[in-house]
Structure formats: C-alpha cells, structure tokens
Amino acid sequence: MGSYTYPKFNYVPPTDLMTQPPQRKPLVVIGAGPVGLAAAIDARLHGLDVLLFDEDDSVSVGSRAVCYAKRTLEVLDRLGVGQPLCEKGVSWNIGRTFLQDEEVYQFNLVPDPGHKRPGMINLQQYYLEEALIERALQLGVDIRWKCKAVGVRAEADHASVSLESPEGTFDVEADWLVVADGARSPMRRHLGLDIEGHVFKDRFLIADVVMKADFPAERRMWFDPAFHPGQSVLLHKQADNVWRVDFQLGWDADPEEERKPERVLPRLKTMFGDQDFELEWVSIYTFQCRRMKDFRHKRLLFVGDAAHQVSPFGARGSNSGLQDTDGLMWKLALVMKGLAPDALLDSYDAERTYAADENILNSTRSTDFITPKSATSRMFRNAALELARHHPFARKLVNSGRLSVPSFVTHSVLNTPDTDAFQGDMLPGAPMDDAPMQRNGKDVWLIDQLGNHFQCLVFVDQVSQLDAGTLSALRALEAGAISVKPLIISRHAGAIDGVTVLHDTQGLFAKRYDAQPGSVWLARPDQHVVARWRNFSNTAVQAALRRATANA
Numbered sequence: 233m234g235s236y237t238y239p240k241f242n243y244v245p246p247t248d249l250m251t252q253p254p255q256r257k258p259l260v261v262i263g264a265g266p267v268g269l270a271a272a273i274d275a276r277l278h279g280l281d282v283l284l285f286d287e288d289d290s291v292s293v294g295s296r297a298v299c300y301a302k303r304t305l306e307v308l309d310r311l312g313v314g315q316p317l318c319e320k321g322v323s324w325n326i327g328r329t330f331l332q333d334e335e336v337y338q339f340n341l342v343p344d345p346g347h348k349r350p351g352m353i354n355l356q357q358y359y360l361e362e363a364l365i366e367r368a369l370q371l372g373v374d375i376r377w378k379c380k381a382v383g384v385r386a387e388a389d390h391a392s393v394s395l396e397s398p399e400g401t402f403d404v405e406a407d408w409l410v411v412a413d414g415a416r417s418p419m420r421r422h423l424g425l426d427i428e429g430h431v432f433k434d435r436f437l438i439a440d441v442v443m444k445a446d447f448p449a450e451r452r453m454w455f456d457p458a459f460h461p462g463q464s465v466l467l468h469k470q471a472d473n474v475w476r477v478d479f480q481l482g483w484d485a486d487p488e489e490e491r492k493p494e495r496v497l498p499r500l501k502t503m504f505g506d507q508d509f510e511l512e513w514v515s516i517y518t519f520q521c522r523r524m525k526d527f528r529h530k531r532l533l534f535v536g537d538a539a540h541q542v543s544p545f546g547a548r549g550s551n552s553g554l555q556d557t558d559g560l561m562w563k564l565a566l567v568m569k570g571l572a573p574d575a576l577l578d579s580y581d582a583e584r585t586y587a588a589d590e591n592i593l594n595s596t597r598s599t600d601f602i603t604p605k606s607a608t609s610r611m612f613r614n615a616a617l618e619l620a621r622h623h624p625f626a627r628k629l630v631n632s633g634r635l636s637v638p639s640f641v642t643h644s645v646l647n648t649p650d651t652d653a654f655q656g657d658m659l660p661g662a663p664m665d666d667a668p669m670q671r672n673g674k675d676v677w678l679i680d681q682l683g684n685h686f687q688c689l690v691f692v693d694q695v696s697q698l699d700a701g702t703l704s705a706l707r708a709l710e711a712g713a714i715s716v717k718p719l720i721i722s723r724h725a726g727a728i729d730g731v732t733v734l735h736d737t738q739g740l741f742a743k744r745y746d747a748q749p750g751s752v753w754l755a756r757p758d759q760h761v762v763a764r765w766r767n768f769s770n771t772a773v774q775a776a777l778r779r780a781t782a783n784a
C-alpha cells in the first residue's frame with residue numbers, strides 16, 4: 233500500500249569542472265531542495281545558464297512538507313509543474329478545530345469561488361522535489377549530484393565555492409551564488425553569518441500512516457482529545473492514501489523512545505480504532521523561528537530554510553522559500569543581463585526579510601497557542617477554546633495555525649504609490665488575484681496569462697474603446713529592452729490584432745481589481761502589482777517601470 237521508491241539521480245563525475253585555475257560560472261545554486269530547484273528552473277526560464285550542486289543524489293527522506301498553499305501552486309504553475317502536482321496532491325479548503333471531541337471552529341481558505349487553484353494541496357515533499365528535478369533537467373539545468381559544498385568565500389564581484397565529490401575536491405567561481413542549502417546551511421556557517429530567533433521547547437511526533445480511510449480531505453486539529461489527553465494532534469490526508477499525524481509530546485518526551493514502533497503504534501491504534509494501517513515514516517521534531525539579518529551578502533543570495541525557518545504550523549517553510557525565489561529570480565535575471573543595476577537585488581533582501589518577519593510572527597503566535605509556555609497561557613488558551621464553542625467572537629482567538637499566505641510588499645521601494653483612488657486589495661505590492669477569463673472564446677485563468685515578464689493590463693468595456701495612440705504605446709512598451717507585455721481585459725468579448733485580449737466573463741476581474749474602463753495596472757514578472765492608474769499614460773508607465781527595476 234502506497235510505499236514510495238526513492239529515485240537515484242544520475243551522478244555525472246565533475247571532472248570537467250576540476251580545472252586550475254577554477255572555472256568562472258555566471259550562476260551557481262547550492263542545494264537541490266525545493267527552493268534551490270525552483271531557483272534553477274526560474275533561471276532557465278529567464279534564459280540563464282545555471283549550475284546546481286547537491287551533496288546527495290535523491291529526494292528528501294520522509295514526507296516533510298505536506299501543505300502547499302494557493303500562491304505557491306500559482307508559482308509552481310509559472311514554473312511549469314503545477315498541474316501534475318495538483319493532480320497528484322489532495323486539495324482542500326476546509327480546516328476544523330476540535331476541543332476534546334467537539335468541533336469549536338471551522339475555516340475555509342478560499343470562501344470566494346473563481347480561482348484556478350484551491351486553498352491548499354497536501355503532497356509529500358518527495359513528490360514535489362521529483363517533479364521539480366524532472367522539470368529542471370527538461371529545461372537544461374546542469375545538476376551535479378554528490379557534490380558537497382565545503383567552503384565558500386564572498387568576494388566583491390564573485391563567490392568562490394569549494395566542493396567535495398567522489399572524484400576529489402575542486403573549486404568553482406560564480407558571478408552570482410544562490411544559497412539554498414537548508415536550515416543547517418553549511419554556507420552560512422562557513423561565512424560565520426548569524427541567524428537569530430528562538431527554539432521552541434516542545435517535541436512533536438510525526439507519523440505517516442498508509443490507510444484506506446474515508447475521512448474527508450480536511451485539515452483537522454484536536455486540542456486535548458480523548459485519544460491523546462492534554463496535548464494537540466493534527467491530521468492531514470496526503471497522496472497515495474498516506475495520512476500525516478502530528479502528536480504533540482511535550483519537551484520532556486524522550487525522542488529515541490518515542491520513535492520506536494512499540495510506542496508509536498499504540499498511539500495510532502487509540503486514535504484510529506479498528507482501522508487497518510501501516511506505518512510509513514516516523515520522525516520527532518522540534519523547531520525554531522529565526523532568520524538571517526540580511527539575505528544578501530555581496531554576490532551571495534540566501535533563500536529558503538538557509539535564510540529563515542519557522543515552525544511547521546502554518547505551512548510557511550517551503551511555501552515562503554518558493555516565494556523567495558519567485559521574488560528573486562526575475563531581479564537577478566535583469567541584473568545579469570545588464571538591464572538593471574545591482575541595487576535591484578537589495579530590494580530582494582528588503583522584501584523577503586519583511587515577508588520572513590511576517591511568517592515568523594504568525595508562526596510564533598500559532599506555536600504559542602498550540603504549545604502554551606506557562607500555566608497562565610494554557611488557561612487563556614483553554615478558555616478561548618471553550619468560549620469558541622458557543623461565541624463567534626472567540627473563534628478569532630483560536631489559532632491552530634494561521635496558514636501560509638503571500639506577503640503584500642506594499643512598502644517596497646519598487647512600487648509607485650497610488651495617485652488615483654482605488655478600492656480593494658490589488659494595491660501596489662499586492663500578489664495578483666486570479667479571475668476566470670476567456671481568451672479567443674476558450675476558458676483560461678488570469679494568473680496563467682501573467683508572469684515571467686512585466687505586464688501592462690488595461691481594462692476596457694469594449695476593445696473598440698482603445699484608441700490608436702494607446703495601442704501603439706503598448707506595442708512600443710512590448711518592444712522595449714525590458715519588455716512589458718500588454719494585456720487587454722475587456723468586459724465584452726473582442727479581439728485586437730497581435731495583442732492578448734481577455735474577456736472578463738464573470739466580472740470578477742472588475743470586482744477584485746476595482747476596475748473601471750480605462751484603468752491600468754503594471755505588474756511585475758512575479759505577479760505582484762507595482763503601480764495602477766485610472767487612465768493610461770505612457771510617461772507614467774515608463775517611470776513606474778524604471779522605478780520597479782531600480783533604473784530610476
């Protein structure tokens with residue numbers, strides 16, 4: 233039942249790289265976890281050559297991350313792997329929280345219909361990594377397995393990395409180095425860079441259980457259930473009938489003892505009763521919430537767990553790591569192509585350290601609720617849960633893990649502040665909301681029409697309302713050194729030669745973006761709004777583009 237066979241990837245002896253003096257490469261990535269792989273794929277999509285090293289030659293062991301949020305799925309769609317992962321994963325939107333055996337709170341991640349992707353899918357991390365590796369190879373990423381980075385130097389105009397391989401040691405220089413070597417980050421340690429935050433004094437047992445059960449595909453969290461009194465338990469359904477159970481154990485639990493089958497199986501039997509199951513994977517974890525002070529050090533860019541870590545409650549680890557590379561790679565591509573100054577990369581640091589702080593704050597609050605640190609906090613927590621049974625106001629206090637949402641980078645120096653009045657969430661810095669559309673009479677999603685390049689969206693009632701001057705300015709923007717693709721969103725169906733027209737069939741774009749005929753948005757390659765106006769002005773779009781690329 234559902235046992236996963238770990239693949240071994242083709243080891244290419246790095247003898248071609250073992251030269252003196254060391255070879256200089258434009259872009260090197262260290263670490264082929266989900267985040268390093270996403271960085272390498274994105275680099276190829278931007279036309280960059282990339283060399284990726286990993287010390288191992290397989291995917292990560294055990295299911296690890298299971299929950300991938302809507303925004304991450306949209307990023308994975310942009311990278312070209314979203315569809316198979318969504319087909320394989322278990323989609324869900326509903327989360328239920330129980331006190332003992334009674335439900336006290338329920339949430340729906342996407343209460344509003346009209347989005348391509350669900351609020352979350354659950355999928356074992358090894359499937360995500362496998363899909364990313366396949367895609368990276370398809371795009372021509374040069375992956376070198378069994379090459380362990382053992383040293384690094386950060387020079388003013390390059391990084392120098394020492395690697396150990398079965399063929400011996402060698403050095404490689406990189407104009408740019410993306411560091412994605414995980415929470416322990418040997419690269420961060422070699423450079424003596426600090427990562428600050430705190431460790432939570434609690435232990436959790438994770439068990440992946442293969443079981444044919446007809447529980448609904450929902451997230452379920454129990455506080456103080458009869459089958460595990462005094463502690464919390466979390467249940468998620470993953471692919472292949474694998475169920476993830478997290479049992480809170482407390483700080484005093486002995487990790488070696490608790491992972492033994494003779495300790496784990498009785499816990500599961502008490503929870504699942506007569507249900508047949510098989511244990512697939514067991515681990516005990518503790519966690520930390522911390523981040524590096526700066527994610528950029530000269531030519532080194534830290535991403536994912538190497539740069540920041542959170543507790544698993546809220547599923548913000550991999551999700552935020554994939555959003556790091558989403559925000560980074562278009563900027564790095566512009567800098568490497570000489571189309572933007574190096575200073576553009578400082579905005580990566582500013583935007584993603586801000587996002588990491590948001591994630592750490594949310595994750596810490598959830599963790600404090602789930603694992604109260606004192607008798608008083610526990611009393612407050614239990615009182616909130618009791619009240620939530622009967623009083624809607626108290627449900628807001630129940631925090632069983634505020635789940636990953638993308639950061640609104642509204643403070644970013646790349647944004648052009650509003651000069652016109654707009655309502656709603658799609659302000660400069662917002663990750664773009666999806667909407668159902670038609671293109672040439674076929675159903676499509678807005679989010680799939682965006683990305684990898686700047687985009688200028690113009691909303692019209694009828695395409696005939698677009699004047700020739702605006703159309704020729706839009707075409708000129710597309711032909712610019714930094715191409716800005718025009719996208720006409722029309723309330724009624726229509727076509728324009730050589731320009732993409734999307735028909736806002738259900739009026740959801742107009743609603744979500746507070747669109748009026750003539751309204752214009754400039755969007756970044758990572759699908760964030762960067763500026764918006766009520767009327768098209770070529771001068772304003774050009775100025776906003778310069779600002780969004782640090783060329784101002």
Ligand SMILES: Cc1cc2nc3c(=O)[nH]c(=O)nc-3n(C[C@H](O)[C@H](O)[C@H](O)COP(=O)(O)OP(=O)(O)OC[C@H]3O[C@@H](n4cnc5c(N)ncnc54)[C@H](O)[C@@H]3O)c2cc1C
Nearest residue numbers: 263265266267287297298299381414536537547549550551
């Ligand atoms: C129990 C658990 C549950 C989780 N649940 C979720 C969840 O539901 N959702 C979510 O978003 N996140 C979750 N996470 C977090 C998620 O697993 C991590 O955030 C994610 O794996 C980080 O990806 P990464 O690529 O940054 O690092 P990693 O996945 O750690 O990858 C690092 C890579 O670098 C390689 N490497 C390391 N050192 C070197 C070196 N010296 N040289 C070369 N290569 C090296 C490693 O082999 C590895 O391939 C969970 C984590 C745990 C432990």
